[in-house]
Amino acid sequence: MSGASTDAFIYGVGSSNFGKQPTTSVYELAWQACQEAFADAGTDRFDAAFVGTALGALGIAQRLLKGLGVVDGPIITVENACASGTTAYHEAYEAIRHGRYNKVLALGVEQMSTRIGGAMPPDPIDPEGRSGIVMLPRYAMMAQRYMAEYGVPMEDIAYVAVKNSHNGALNKRAQRARELTLDEVLGSRLVADPLTLFQSCSISDGAAAAVLGAGRDNPRDIAIKSSALVPGGLWDYRTDRLLGSEIIEHAAQAAFELAGCTIDDIDVLEVHDAFTIGEVIAIEALGLADPGAGPELGLSGQTAIGGRVPVNPSGGLLSRGHPLGATGLAQVAEIVWQLRGEANGRQVEDASLGLVETAGGGVSGIDGTGCVVTILSRS
């Protein structure tokens, strides 16, 4: 959008632990994330709050924030499937950029374990959902198609889970904080050919928050170089592109153009690895690797912590778990910690420019509900 003039910054971030926590209330999860973010930002008063949640009920944002008693302005709940949290963040960013608000809270939250046992339930008003289809079989079909198109073996795609589990084992807030071998990943239960259990993210509970504001000359603040939110186009018989590929590419193009940089400038990334193939699709769509060459980037160590361009140093969704609305802001928090040098035990050396990508899915016939790509920089 043109006409904006205010630079936007992240003052502070916070996050609850992620994992199945049915005995921790959704309030507690949100309060933990908010109080950490407020302390980190040095402020607990806001002009507005944007709250991302995919499954939250009527008034959920107001219920969560009531206890904190800190919001004096409008409270706006946004839903964008898996990208709900990053969409809340994006709207907070746009509000500051356009001068509508000076200081905004972005919160993502989801409690799934108390309402979902086993896999995500399908949506009965969706044509494919009514047929018992959720993201798992969709990603499985993308993996099959990818392997057939590029001749890449399953173990090369599965290696994403090995790399991310190594990182996740260094992340105390992660749900699946254990390093996995390739044999363990491939030998875990087959859930939808060719994907195995450890190539799939977990149902999870969690919250993450970021405080955004206009410039205040604080060297700890992280500059938002750009953020782009794009909708998914029709996905149908006309395309052989994998689901998620074009929407991520479009969001990345918009974010890079606005930031005035390219993928070659990025030092560290958090991308949407809901399934192993998801990270492969994402890094290729972002331009890190040519089509078909994404898995090789992981196998050669280039996307590991200490590699040329680390991807998902937090352990990603595969390790952290995927409480839908919370995920995007957890990704933002990780990049903020990385850029400040505060990512204890999993720090990427000398990272000055970072990227977050979150892609929402679950609506049949489109390339995603929405995708956010944001580029963050040390001040």
Added chain:
Amino acid sequence: MESPIDPRPRLAISNGDWVLVGARCPQCEYRLAAMGPWCPICHSSLDAKEYGPAGIVWASTVLRVPIGDYRPPRPVAYVDLDDGPRILCHLEGEEDAVPVGPGTRVELTGLSQQGDPMAKVTA
């Protein structure tokens, strides 16, 4: 309460074959699996149009975990009907089902007991 309106692709028998009752845009020739308010590409009025029964697998998988009311194993595929839209089909398959590869020829065989479009491999 689950909606009584079934959003899944509608199949019917035409000249002895199972076909998809979809739609087509007479202006830009965009093909749809179901009637809509207008063509989502050019906003022209749509015509009803039957597609199938033959098509080709774009990708497939076999679900090994229960999802909703559906029990595994469950082979499913995105099928590009010949000169038609891409739809999600359940595939006729046995207990030891293995995924059908992209490019495999299939044809519509009706509806499953649960009301899902079904297809089987023909070649």
